[in-house]
Structure formats: structure tokens, C-alpha cells
Amino acid sequence: MNGAAKGAIIGGVFLAMLGGAGYGAYTLVADAGSGSGGDAKGATTQSAKGSGPVTDQEAARTAKAFLDAWAAGDGAAAARLTNDPQAARAAVADYRAKASVSKAVITPGASTGATVPFTVAAEITYGGASKPLAYDSKLTVVRGATSGKPLVDWQPSVVHPQLGKGETLRAGAPATPPVKAVDRNGVELTAEKYPSLRPVLDQLRQTYGAKAGGRAGAELWIEPAAQDAPKRTLLTLAEGEPGLLKTTLDAEVQAAAEKAVARFPEASVAAVRPSSGDILAIANHRKDGFNAAMEGARAPGSTMKIVTAAMLIDRGKAGVDQPAECTKEASWGGRSFHNLNNFDLPAGATFATGFARSCNTSFIKRIDDVRDDAALSKEAREVFGIGLDWKTGVRSADGKVPAATGAAAAAAYIGQGQITMNPLNVASLTATARTGRFHQPVIIAPDLDGRPIARAERSMKPAVAQQVVRMMKQTASSGTAAEVMGTVRGSDKGAKTGSAEVDGAGSPDSWFTGFNGDMAAAAMVEGGGHGGDAAGPIVAAVLNS
Missing domain, CATH: 3.10.450 (Nuclear Transport Factor 2; Chain: A,)
Known part of the structure; x- marks a missing residue:
């Protein structure tokens, strides 16, 4: 030079x-x-x-x-x-x-x-x-x-x-000791082996380092601009004594999730155990390093139909075997809504078939029957635990399902409009549908720090849960998720696809959620297209783990 x-x-x-x-x-x-x-x-x-x-x-x-x-x-x-x-x-x-x-x-x-x-x-x-x-x-x-x-x-x-x-370099003895985070079976979790966990592990250290019994050493770290953001260690000068911190994660599921998201840019996935709410895996493949799997907020598309279907069945406005007209288009609130590629279904098609084929119009046509602008918001909160301030153990964003009127209400029924979710939220929707009961997702057991855990106001009625599960199974066997879920081993499996239009984006976000036995997972790929194209293979790989 x-x-x-x-x-x-x-x-x-x-x-x-x-x-x-x-x-x-x-x-x-x-x-x-x-x-x-x-x-x-x-x-x-x-x-x-x-x-x-x-x-x-x-x-x-x-x-x-x-x-x-x-x-x-x-x-x-x-x-x-x-x-x-x-x-x-x-x-x-x-x-x-x-x-x-x-x-x-x-x-x-x-x-x-x-x-x-x-x-x-x-x-x-x-x-x-x-x-x-x-x-x-x-x-x-x-x-x-x-x-x-x-x-x-x-x-x-x-x-x-x-x-x-606003960030600076600092050297010294950090305020929080290092932690040795392990999975549910005692396998150590490191950022080197599981790169997606780096922000999660940093937060776990900041929150639980003093509670895990370790001793601080000397380090060089990046001091964050925000007070509540975790420090990022660059160099260990003198080893401290790490405290042991047990998480709910599963190393095998996490490894599968890391590998699965690596196939697609801007991809995120979360997996939970329906019977307990334990988070089994969190993985992201993004340029910005953002933990979108837990902190993202994007329209979830037709995966929201899990909640809409439960609300309609709960209120007696739909049933799996009841007819549900699926026309190419439907209008509500001065806006026209259509199905993917403007498809329709033959006269007499059931509500279950409309769900399995992801027919938007068969859902929107039922708004007038409900006559309650807050019905979807109530179902999401009271049954599915959405918006109850989840305290997972690390930072996470709650899903939002605000009450809406007119065209916004119609958009909400199919997961658009003002609704926002992330893969953890949607995986929890599936977990709740699978068991009929909401278990707030956690990555650290609440008894470690005594933090309160969100509890839904009511469980899903057994008849409602049975019908929602039946529709998800039909979606996996003969609906929009059949090709993807055909690769998932086992017979106790169900799914829902989704694609969400985003203003200014050339391609919709790809969403997919499913369950296999006692595991539920959801993935989102920004600009990934139809749910089965990108997010689907990610979820299938995780469910097979």
C-alpha cells in the first residue's frame, strides 16, 4: 500500500x-x-x-x-x-x-x-x-x-x-460468572457447536450467572449499548469457574434445527414439548444474528387458522364435517380476499377440507356469523395464552392478536393484518391444539428463580381439541402439508401451512407448523414463498429428530 x-x-x-x-x-x-x-x-x-x-x-x-x-x-x-x-x-x-x-x-x-x-x-x-x-x-x-x-x-x-x-470494548472481571449450560440430558451447549444459541447463552449467563454458583475470571468483552443487553465475550484472559445451568433444550433436536435452518436464508425455527411447554430447540440462520425464532414479530399467515378454527368450533359456527363454502373470492369490510391461485372447492366441501386445503374464503365467510369483533382476540388469549407476558427465561416476544373490525378483522382470520407472531408463538399454538391445554414455553425451569409463568384462563373444550387435531392430521395426510409431512416418521402427526404477504416484499413469508407425538415445531423463512416450500422442510427435519 x-x-x-x-x-x-x-x-x-x-x-x-x-x-x-x-x-x-x-x-x-x-x-x-x-x-x-x-x-x-x-x-x-x-x-x-x-x-x-x-x-x-x-x-x-x-x-x-x-x-x-x-x-x-x-x-x-x-x-x-x-x-x-x-x-x-x-x-x-x-x-x-x-x-x-x-x-x-x-x-x-x-x-x-x-x-x-x-x-x-x-x-x-x-x-x-x-x-x-x-x-x-x-x-x-x-x-x-x-x-x-x-x-x-x-x-x-x-x-x-x-x-x-454505542458499544465499547472492556477488559476485567465480569459482573456475572461464566455458566456451563447443559441440555435436559446433561449435554453441554456451546456457541461453537450450536451457533444459533450464542445470543441465548449470553442472556442465560447475564440472568443466571450469579445463581448458578460459578466464579468470575478475567475477560475482554463487548459492552452493549442497552443496559439490559448481554455482554459478548471476545477473549478469556483467566478462566473462571462456571456454574452449572440446566436448560430444557435437547442437544439432538437443536443440532437438527441448526442444520435445517442453514438450508435457507433468513430462516428461524422453534420446537416445544406439548405436554410441558419445554423449549427443545431454537435456531436461526440470519445475516443480522437476530433471534427471530423467539423475538420476531411477523404476520403468521394461515398458521393462524388453528386459532380461528378453534374459535369458530368453540362458538358453534363451524364443525369438521359441516359444509363450508369455499369460493374463489370473498369480500368483507370493503376488501376482496382470494385463495392461492384463486382456487375453489366443490359445493358441499366440509370445513375440515377447507382447513386442509387452506381456503381463506371458507373462514372469512363466517365472520358475519360470529358477530363479535373481539372473538379471535379472546380465543387467542384465553385458550392459547397469546399476549400473557411469557417469561421463558430469556428475551422473547409475545404474539399479538388485537381486536379488529371490517377488513382488518377478515385479514386477522387468516393471519394477516395486525397479527404478529414468531416461530415460538406458533409452535405453542400447535402444542396447545395438540393437548387442548396451554403450557407456557420455558427454556429455564421457573423454580430456579421463582418467576411467574403465564396460565391461560381456560382449557380447550375436548370436542374442540379433537376436531382441530383431526383437521391438522388431515392437512398432513391429504392437504397442503401432505408432501412435507410424508417425510416425517410416525403416524401421530399433524400440520398447517401458511404464507404471509408482506408490504413491499416480492415473495410472501413461508410459515409451517406441525406436531409429531410429543413434539411441536414451527418455522418461518422471510420471503420463502409457500409454507411447504421452505419452512416445511425445516419443520420436518426437526420433527424427525
């Missing part, structure tokens, strides 16, 4: 490693900060005021000056070479004082346009313990809008590529 290929080393002294981890070239930006901003005096290596995109030469010179200044221990000079000197200066100081970086080697690479990659080989020293920390990063040079000078675009990820907005 134009003579900047040598690493800068200062043994035992703070070394400049302020490389920006801005990913990709940036367009013109205004200088941030107050006072001198990125135009501060002393930036003698900067070029005169320019215009247009930053050139390769300007990017190389600015990056070299920046890394040299940091390598020389001149944090002020390094900060002046960025477009946010105030934030940069604080981060440089914290890197030494609070992250305990005792020395570092920074080796720039060849620039690609305005982006300059570099490698960092640092040493973290705290409490008499030292360990190396190595990683790759990159910085991007942009032109200051007011000065025209090339400046390093400052981002939190400049300090470390995993840092987000």
Missing part, C-alpha cells in the same frame, strides 16, 4: 490501531463533531481542499498517516484524521485504558479504491494475565463536505469489527 506495508510496533505501550471498519466505499459526508471537526489544525498529511470521489492515492496517504499517528501513540493526531474526532479520541483512549491493550501490531494491506484493509495483532493484559487478540479490519476514507479533505470515516467498528453503535 504505497510504502505503508510495514506493521507498527511499540512493545508495552499503547499502539495505534484505529482502522475504520466501514465496509465499502462511502459517498460525500459532512464532517461530524463540533469545533474544529475533521478540519483540525495539525493534520499536515492531508491534501488541500478537493472535490469528487476520494482517489486511491488520497486514501492510501490518509490511511498511512492515520495508522502512523495511532502507532506513535498520538491519539489526538489520529482522531483529527477522522470525520468525528471527538468520538475517535474517546475510543482511542478507551482502547488502552478500558480494553487493556498493552501492545499491538497494525499491518495495512493494499487499498481498493477508498477502502484500506489492515490486520491487528494485539495483546490484552489485565490482572497479571496476558493473551493475544488478532483480527482483520478495514477503514474507508471519505471526503469532508466542508473541508474537501480526505478523512477516515469514523464508525464504532473502527476499534473492532464486531462493535456496533
Whole structure:
């Protein structure tokens, strides 16, 4: 990189490693900060005021000056070479004082346009313990809008590529001891073996570390911006003594879930035990690392028909063997609703067949019979436990089924409109239908911390539960889920498919839920299309585990 290929080393002294981890070239930006901003005096290596995109030469010179200044221990000079000197200066100081970086080697690479990659080989020293920390990063040079000078675009990820907005590096003895999380059979659960569990394990440590009997060691971690967010350990400097924490998870089911979601982008799955509510697996395959399986909130599509069917049967407005007209279209509240590909069913088709074929119109045509705008919301809360503030042991989002009128009520009957769910919520719907009784999902037994567990107001009437299960079994044997569920071993199985239209999306979200014996699972693939196309194979793989 134009003579900047040598690493800068200062043994035992703070070394400049302020490389920006801005990913990709940036367009013109205004200088941030107050006072001198990125135009501060002393930036003698900067070029005169320019215009247009930053050139390769300007990017190389600015990056070299920046890394040299940091390598020389001149944090002020390094900060002046960025477009946010105030934030940069604080981060440089914290890197030494609070992250305990005792020395570092920074080796720039060849620039690609305005982006300059570099490698960092640092040493973290705290409490008499030292360990190396190595990683790759990159910085991007942009032109200051007011000065025209090339400046390093400052981002939190400049300090470390995993840092987000408001996050910092910290070294020391963490407030919570490490935990050794194990599954229901005593098998250890680690983020290395089960990557989807990383955010869950971090939360378990934060919540239960002090209760599990461990002893803290020394670590380097990422301090989150939000107070209730868990710390993320980057490096263990001195081993603590982990406390033992038993979860409800099942390592074999978790392994199958991890493998299944890896087949599809933006995929999530959850599995629970209907007889107890124990969460058996949580897995996600997403670019953003978000635990959508437990915290997501998306329209669940026709998987919601499990609740709608139970409500209609409960109120005597439908029955498995009763006729249920399934036309190509139906209107309600000034809006027209149609079935997938505008299909219809022959005259005399039963409600069970409409459920198994996922006929929207056979459900919407019954709204007028119910005459209660809050009927679906009541059924969801009173029987299925939706919206009762689940305390699973880690962060989770409750499903929402608000009362609605007009077209919104019709949309709610088929899992659209204002209804939101995540795979854990939908897996619980299936579990409740399977047993006729709601068991709030948990990942940690409530007797560990005495937290309250949500309890539904009433159980499902036996006759209602029998009919809903019968319809789910028909869906699995001869309905929209037949192809997928044909791959699931066993005979005690049922399912429901779903696809949910999302505004602005080119393809609907794919939803699928099913049970097999004493296991219920649900999956969602954003933009995955029909329920059986993407979410279905994920659920089948989990149920077969």
C-alpha cells in the first residue's frame, strides 16, 4: 500500500490501531463533531481542499498517516484524521485504558479504491494475565463536505469489527460468572457447536450467572449499548469457574434445527414439548444474528387458522364435517380476499377440507356469523395464552392478536393484518391444539428463580381439541402439508401451512407448523414463498429428530 506495508510496533505501550471498519466505499459526508471537526489544525498529511470521489492515492496517504499517528501513540493526531474526532479520541483512549491493550501490531494491506484493509495483532493484559487478540479490519476514507479533505470515516467498528453503535470494548472481571449450560440430558451447549444459541447463552449467563454458583475470571468483552443487553465475550484472559445451568433444550433436536435452518436464508425455527411447554430447540440462520425464532414479530399467515378454527368450533359456527363454502373470492369490510391461485372447492366441501386445503374464503365467510369483533382476540388469549407476558427465561416476544373490525378483522382470520407472531408463538399454538391445554414455553425451569409463568384462563373444550387435531392430521395426510409431512416418521402427526404477504416484499413469508407425538415445531423463512416450500422442510427435519 504505497510504502505503508510495514506493521507498527511499540512493545508495552499503547499502539495505534484505529482502522475504520466501514465496509465499502462511502459517498460525500459532512464532517461530524463540533469545533474544529475533521478540519483540525495539525493534520499536515492531508491534501488541500478537493472535490469528487476520494482517489486511491488520497486514501492510501490518509490511511498511512492515520495508522502512523495511532502507532506513535498520538491519539489526538489520529482522531483529527477522522470525520468525528471527538468520538475517535474517546475510543482511542478507551482502547488502552478500558480494553487493556498493552501492545499491538497494525499491518495495512493494499487499498481498493477508498477502502484500506489492515490486520491487528494485539495483546490484552489485565490482572497479571496476558493473551493475544488478532483480527482483520478495514477503514474507508471519505471526503469532508466542508473541508474537501480526505478523512477516515469514523464508525464504532473502527476499534473492532464486531462493535456496533454505542458499544465499547472492556477488559476485567465480569459482573456475572461464566455458566456451563447443559441440555435436559446433561449435554453441554456451546456457541461453537450450536451457533444459533450464542445470543441465548449470553442472556442465560447475564440472568443466571450469579445463581448458578460459578466464579468470575478475567475477560475482554463487548459492552452493549442497552443496559439490559448481554455482554459478548471476545477473549478469556483467566478462566473462571462456571456454574452449572440446566436448560430444557435437547442437544439432538437443536443440532437438527441448526442444520435445517442453514438450508435457507433468513430462516428461524422453534420446537416445544406439548405436554410441558419445554423449549427443545431454537435456531436461526440470519445475516443480522437476530433471534427471530423467539423475538420476531411477523404476520403468521394461515398458521393462524388453528386459532380461528378453534374459535369458530368453540362458538358453534363451524364443525369438521359441516359444509363450508369455499369460493374463489370473498369480500368483507370493503376488501376482496382470494385463495392461492384463486382456487375453489366443490359445493358441499366440509370445513375440515377447507382447513386442509387452506381456503381463506371458507373462514372469512363466517365472520358475519360470529358477530363479535373481539372473538379471535379472546380465543387467542384465553385458550392459547397469546399476549400473557411469557417469561421463558430469556428475551422473547409475545404474539399479538388485537381486536379488529371490517377488513382488518377478515385479514386477522387468516393471519394477516395486525397479527404478529414468531416461530415460538406458533409452535405453542400447535402444542396447545395438540393437548387442548396451554403450557407456557420455558427454556429455564421457573423454580430456579421463582418467576411467574403465564396460565391461560381456560382449557380447550375436548370436542374442540379433537376436531382441530383431526383437521391438522388431515392437512398432513391429504392437504397442503401432505408432501412435507410424508417425510416425517410416525403416524401421530399433524400440520398447517401458511404464507404471509408482506408490504413491499416480492415473495410472501413461508410459515409451517406441525406436531409429531410429543413434539411441536414451527418455522418461518422471510420471503420463502409457500409454507411447504421452505419452512416445511425445516419443520420436518426437526420433527424427525
